[in-house]
Amino acid sequence: MAENGDDRKADLERLHTAYDDIDTVLLFIGYPRSRHTLVSALLDAHPNIMLSNELNLISFYKKSPELSKNQFFDKITSLSYFLATRGRRSKATNGTASDYVQLGYKVPNQWQGTFDQTLKILGDKVGWFTAALLSRETGRSTLELLEYEYHVKGKFIHVIRNPFDNIATMALRLLSLRLGEHAEKVRRHARQKVI
Numbered sequence: 001m002a003e004n005g006d007d008r009k010a011d012l013e014r015l016h017t018a019y020d021d022i023d024t025v026l027l028f029i030g031y032p033r034s035r036h037t038l039v040s041a042l043l044d045a046h047p048n049i050m051l052s053n054e055l056n057l058i059s060f061y062k063k064s065p066e067l068s069k070n071q072f073f074d075k076i077t078s079l080s081y082f083l084a085t086r087g088r089r090s091k092a093t094n095g096t097a098s099d100y101v102q103l104g105y106k107v108p109n110q111w112q113g114t115f116d117q118t119l120k121i122l123g124d125k126v127g128w129f130t131a132a133l134l135s136r137e138t139g140r141s142t143l144e145l146l147e148y149e150y151h152v153k154g155k156f157i158h159v160i161r162n163p164f165d166n167i168a169t170m171a172l173r174l175l176s177l178r179l180g181e182h183a184e185k186v187r188r189h190a191r192q193k194v195i
Helices: 005-021 036-044 057-063 069-085 127-134 137-150 163-175 179-194
Strands: 024-029 049-053 100-102 121-125 153-158
Touching (some): 005 069, 024 036, 024 057, 024 127, 024 137, 036 049, 036 121, 036 153, 057 069, 069 137, 127 137, 137 153
Parallel strands (some): 024 121, 024 153
């Protein structure tokens, strides 16, 4: 998508025309730390798919039911574009598995944050919250209303990971003990003991 005003206006017109071809709203469900971000970044690289990250689509719709289809879909596509140009999907991974410097989700030379000729699927990744929301009747009825209002069908991706990996990454994240961070903490602690 373009940066200057005239090109941006043309991009928005192209997007709004493409919205007529969208027939699916894709939602992630499942447990936290299941690699939903990785899967959504890979899918966002497809030429007919644009996915936002943690917009929380159903709750967003529930809070703003007055939004037109274009306004609602603009929120998803603008977040996808932001992630691809300035956010986590704009960065490549730097480092190794045991000592990473930065975690990124860039898929080079693909369609992250934009689309080709046709846009068929829009969606959002916030697995654990979507699953919890859909376990309640209000969440399910909100999704049904969204489907009816925007003439789309909700579909789901459930990413499954070994539960021990989920638990381990949640614990490491909670304690900030990822390997690179832990190694630095050990080095600092050792230096303090020497002094």
